[in-house]
Amino acid sequence: MRVLRVLSLLLSAGALWAQHGYTLADIENGGRLYRGTCSVCHGPDGDFIPGIDFSHGKFRRATDDESIESIIINGIPNTGMPSNNLTEPQAENIVAYLRSLPSAGKAITSGGDAAKGKAIFEGKGGCRNCHRVRGAGSRMAPDLTDIGTLRRVAELEQSILDPDAEILPDNRFVKVVTKDGTEITGRLLNIDTLTLQMMDSQEKLRFFEKSNLREYSLVKKSPMPSFKGRLTTEELADLVSYLVSLKGI
Amino acid sequence: MTARTLLLLAMAGSLPAQVSFDRILNANKEPQNWLTYSGTTLSQRHSLLTQITPANVKNLELQWVFQSRSLEKYEATSIVADGVLYTVQAPNDIVALDAASGRVYWTYSYTPGKDARPCCGRVNRGVAILGDTLFMGTIDAHLVAIDARSGKPIWNTEVAKDASGYALTHAPLVVKDKVIVGTAGGEFGIRGFIAAYDAKTGKEVWRFHNIPEPGEPGHETWAGDSWKTGGGSVWVTGSYDPDLNLTYWGIGNPGPDWNGDNRKGDNLYTDSVVALDADTGKLKWHFQFSPHDEFDYDSVQIPVLVDVEWQGRPRKVMLWANRNGYFYVLDRTNGQFMLGKPFVKVTWSSGLDERGRPMRAPTATTSPDGILIFPGNQGGTNWYNSSYSPHTGLFYIPSWVEYNTVYFKIPVEYNEGRNFGGGVLRNNVNQRRPTLTRLEENEGYGAVRAVDPKTGQMKWEFKMSDVTDAGVLTTATDVLFTGGREGYFFAIDARNGELLWKATVGGQVQSGPMTYSVNGRQYVAVAAGNSLFCFALRQ
Numbered sequence: 001m002r003v004l005r006v007l008s009l010l011l012s013a014g015a016l017w018a019q020h021g022y023t024l025a026d027i028e029n030g031g032r033l034y035r036g037t038c039s040v041c042h043g044p045d046g047d048f049i050p051g052i053d054f055s056h057g058k059f060r061r062a063t064d065d066e067s068i069e070s071i072i073i074n075g076i077p078n079t080g081m082p083s084n085n086l087t088e089p090q091a092e093n094i095v096a097y098l099r100s101l102p103s104a105g106k107a108i109t110s111g112g113d114a115a116k117g118k119a120i121f122e123g124k125g126g127c128r129n130c131h132r133v134r135g136a137g138s139r140m141a142p143d144l145t146d147i148g149t150l151r152r153v154a155e156l157e158q159s160i161l162d163p164d165a166e167i168l169p170d171n172r173f174v175k176v177v178t179k180d181g182t183e184i185t186g187r188l189l190n191i192d193t194l195t196l197q198m199m200d201s202q203e204k205l206r207f208f209e210k211s212n213l214r215e216y217s218l219v220k221k222s223p224m225p226s227f228k229g230r231l232t233t234e235e236l237a238d239l240v241s242y243l244v245s246l247k248g249i
Numbered sequence: 250m251t252a253r254t255l256l257l258l259a260m261a262g263s264l265p266a267q268v269s270f271d272r273i274l275n276a277n278k279e280p281q282n283w284l285t286y287s288g289t290t291l292s293q294r295h296s297l298l299t300q301i302t303p304a305n306v307k308n309l310e311l312q313w314v315f316q317s318r319s320l321e322k323y324e325a326t327s328i329v330a331d332g333v334l335y336t337v338q339a340p341n342d343i344v345a346l347d348a349a350s351g352r353v354y355w356t357y358s359y360t361p362g363k364d365a366r367p368c369c370g371r372v373n374r375g376v377a378i379l380g381d382t383l384f385m386g387t388i389d390a391h392l393v394a395i396d397a398r399s400g401k402p403i404w405n406t407e408v409a410k411d412a413s414g415y416a417l418t419h420a421p422l423v424v425k426d427k428v429i430v431g432t433a434g435g436e437f438g439i440r441g442f443i444a445a446y447d448a449k450t451g452k453e454v455w456r457f458h459n460i461p462e463p464g465e466p467g468h469e470t471w472a473g474d475s476w477k478t479g480g481g482s483v484w485v486t487g488s489y490d491p492d493l494n495l496t497y498w499g500i501g502n503p504g505p506d507w508n509g510d511n512r513k514g515d516n517l518y519t520d521s522v523v524a525l526d527a528d529t530g531k532l533k534w535h536f537q538f539s540p541h542d543e544f545d546y547d548s549v550q551i552p553v554l555v556d557v558e559w560q561g562r563p564r565k566v567m568l569w570a571n572r573n574g575y576f577y578v579l580d581r582t583n584g585q586f587m588l589g590k591p592f593v594k595v596t597w598s599s600g601l602d603e604r605g606r607p608m609r610a611p612t613a614t615t616s617p618d619g620i621l622i623f624p625g626n627q628g629g630t631n632w633y634n635s636s637y638s639p640h641t642g643l644f645y646i647p648s649w650v651e652y653n654t655v656y657f658k659i660p661v662e663y664n665e666g667r668n669f670g671g672g673v674l675r676n677n678v679n680q681r682r683p684t685l686t687r688l689e690e691n692e693g694y695g696a697v698r699a700v701d702p703k704t705g706q707m708k709w710e711f712k713m714s715d716v717t718d719a720g721v722l723t724t725a726t727d728v729l730f731t732g733g734r735e736g737y738f739f740a741i742d743a744r745n746g747e748l749l750w751k752a753t754v755g756g757q758v759q760s761g762p763m764t765y766s767v768n769g770r771q772y773v774a775v776a777a778g779n780s781l782f783c784f785a786l787r788q
Binding site for chain 1: 660661671673713
């Protein structure tokens with residue numbers, strides 16, 4: 001089940017025209033635009049307007065992608081839906097994001113204290129041992145400086161409580177064994193037919209010719225520990241609240 | 250004979266030779282040139298040049314780069330005539346370069362109309378030449394003729410209405426005195442067609458509708474009025490057999506792409522190859538690969554025409570690796586099915602019957618709840634060209650392996666010029682990413698697969714990490730050139746799939762490589778990213 005879920009999240013959700021598809025980057029851009037433009041009225045989960053629930057694929061007027069894009073750009077006359085100063089690719093990204101919502105789930109916390117969450121992040125949680133925010137912390141795990149624009153509350157909660165549930169391609173770890181038997185584990189940055197690039201545990205950028213490796217494999221489990229049972233519900237809400245407040249530089 | 254006449258004759262002799270149709274037909278007699286999109290009208294993408302070999306290919310080095318002033322995908326295959334290379338800067342600028350140095354002679358700039366709406370990129374796949382004239386289809390569905398010496402326009406014909414979703418993206422095919430093109434727009438509810446234009450005047454000579462109208466055979470394969478918006482686009486170049494005087498074209502998917510509810514029936518001639526009389530456009534035969542398609546399996550592959558010894562007797566066949574995941578051998582004189590085997594994993598069909606018709610898997614239909622199908626929406630292969638080498642006897646297919654899509658059907662209504670898809674898709678290939686981090690076994694990958702056409706068996710596979718949109722070129726010396734999305738340009742041993750050489754070209758290869766020679770030196774040109782790279786052996 002997890003494999004399927006990860007698969008469906010990793011791999012372009014959203015509408016596809018005959019020769020191209022939406023990508024994770026589209027979805028992320030769309031999420032950012034959604035939070036900046038749409039979530040004030042539609043809510044973070046897309047269910048604030050009666051009869052509309054983006055999380056469950058419920059649209060009132062339009063069902064195909066292009067109609068939704070048109071509504072996003074042009075609005076709906078005589079309703080609360082305004083026109084928006086967005087380009088077609090931006091509207092397309094928002095649609096990609098909306099299409100990805102049904103797989104994301106519902107938030108379990110709300111109303112946390114971001115300041116307390118920051119203290120947990122930097123203290124008890126030990127988050128900076130791996131993560132980085134505005135230049136402080138480790139580079140091994142995803143930089144969270146703008147995580148509040150990229151992820152919804154439910155997704156953040158899931159990543160904290162069940163880090164293995166969803167590992168995005170950009171955050172995969174890889175283990176290589178060189179021909180002399182040296183094992184190196186790091187964050188996978190790129191891989192192609194002939195080579196592999198990673199950031200090793202010393203945060204050094206490393207390049208490998210596959211022909212010089214005895215083996216290489218993905219680290220299936222997230223290096224991140226689960227915080228289930230290690231944080232109270234209140235602490236979780238605080239931490240999530242802090243993460244949501246991180247909107248970039 | 251007067252001195253004046255002699256002088257005139259001498260002057261005529263000094264002019265560059267014109268590219269007659271006879272030269273195009275016999276393109277293999279002058280392998281220093283690449284006179285038509287697929288190398289010859291048989292479309293084997295196989296060059297008889299022999300300077301570059303498996304032994305010396307490691308000595309290839311970059312000769313020149315042409316950087317296009319376009320951020321669109323560079324899908325054009327260049328042509329070369331007598332030392333001049335013609336390419337297309339997307340969407341529709343033709344550039345003439347010195348083929349040895351890469352220096353530009355002239356650029357013809359074309360501004361498409363504002364209503365142009367190609368579904369999948371403002372792209373162009375190349376030009377055709379006849380005499381002193383170049384021909385190009387445009388994304389606003391015009392066919393233009395350009396003087397090959399000066400780059401000045403000669404005529405401009407509107408082929409179809411761009412605002413309705415029609416576009417021209419493939420390189421035209423010249424047959425005799427005609428220029429043949431087909432219309433793209435399968436995602437917009439067009440009614441696709443193939444048409445021939447007089448090369449001198451641009452006047453339409455014949456038109457073949459890819460979807461039969463009432464009263465025509467095949468119309469009964471469309472429910473109600475669905476034929477009017479049934480798609481059937483054309484977006485790659487066809488082939489031509491001079492002995493049979495037939496021109497062959499692959500037809501795109503039916504519309505709506507992923508919702509077949511309102512178009513019950515086989516939906517001819519979508520997802521088919523049609524064989525047309527080159528003089529009249531009359532249908533000689535057809536073969537449908539994917540009846541009533543709901544998975545976007547355009548048959549937009551280039552018909553590869555090959556003469557082979559088949560079970561003891563010579564046959565004129567057509568090789569076809571289809572987007573639907575099957576490799577086919579057809580008799581090109583009459584469309585008879587000879588062989589069909591999957592070349593990648595196929596789940597939408599349980600096999601082909603004795604006439605080559607797929608046996609649709611019982612559950613293989615799109616639904617609101619989604620259905621997982623191999624191959625996925627982009628197909629086991631797609632528009633980028635295969636190659637056949639008469640020397641190895643193998644057929645080389647750029648393939649997407651272990652690739653699937655979950656198809657969700659949604660309702661859709663026709664609105665002129667608007668998307669007419671009727672589905673939402675999820676793929677197990679991460680498209681349009683700048684880098685790829687594929688390692689999972691359940692993710693698709695790209696490969697060149699070498700298939701023995703006589704058996705359909707795979708002989709070898711050259712596996713890539715990422716999927717590929719690159720065509721394949723083979724040469725008489727058994728060197729195979731291709732690329733992929735990773736930004737490599739590869740030379741592979743056509744006999745066994747071993748990597749012989751690579752160059753990092755820094756952008757996705759999304760077209761077919763081609764080769765030519767100037768003053769006895771062989772060049773290989775390939776487009777990657779937004780540029781055209783040209784290699785030759787170190788001197």
